[in-house]
Amino acid sequence: MSVLVLGSINxxxxARIDKIPVAGETRIAKSLLTAPGGKGANQALAARRMGAATRLVGMVGDDAFAVQALRILRQDGVDLSSIGVSKTASTGLALITVEPTGQNAITVVPGANYEVGTAALASLERLLTARDILVMQAEIPLDVIERAVLLAKRAGAQVLWDPAPASDHFPASLFKVDIIAPNQSEASVLTGIPVDDVRSAKAASRKLREFGAQIGIVKLGDQGLVWATSRGVFYEAGLPxxxxxAVGAGDVFLGALAARLDVHDVLSDAIHYANAAAALSTTKEGAQPSFPILEAVEQFMKSSPSSL
Structure with a gap:
């Protein structure tokens, strides 16, 4: 069994800054950190560090950015043999400003990510089996994601979809997956329910199931998360x-969830691990450099009374 991630590479x-600027405002950042990212790459690395055999399917440009974007993935043993190289578009870039509180604002330049297409789908068709988990986001063309869902269903693979960045115009077919896991702002866009606390998140998670998802998860940052299944709606608090x-924490959650579903039949156990991994990732700077390994997560879970 393995985790296949179809998605973006950035x-x-x-830039670390005292306060994220509003429109028309200029502020001076304290420092600049360059790090690999992209929701697809992030989720692939998170799954790999949590113990899963992981393959990333996507595109980069024929440029120096690609070397940096793939460096940590390669070091950690993510299978990159299904990565295509565009001759016309640059590797994707994400411009991120982060406040001392951990709040962030992100501008994404998609580049080669928007050229993910036929070759990637051919790889999935060749590789996917009923024992695999397919993880996707929304930073590549939506028609490719739709076709990938069909390929996964045909192969009998599970599909985990992170609908980010969110849109109120997603095709209905994209909600008919095994697990959909937006954060609270994305859940608000998708369901039309303003999500600002656990109660509204529960309502949104139920709505996601009404749209066709087997499991609807709504991530609430440091408040934890809720999830709805055919058995009811459940809540797990955030860990102190x-x-x-907080950059990449949502990606850590989904990648860790996929990895632990690879070994756990009980959804709540996998969610417990994913919640801990996401919390731990917020204690260090950057996206991928902050992602914890399985042993660190297990140690954190043992030492945190709130995780018991």
């Missing part, structure tokens, strides 16, 4: 950490 340029950078 290089993140992270000293958060300094």
């Amino acid at each position: 290089l993140d340029l992270v 950490v000293h958060a300094i950078d």
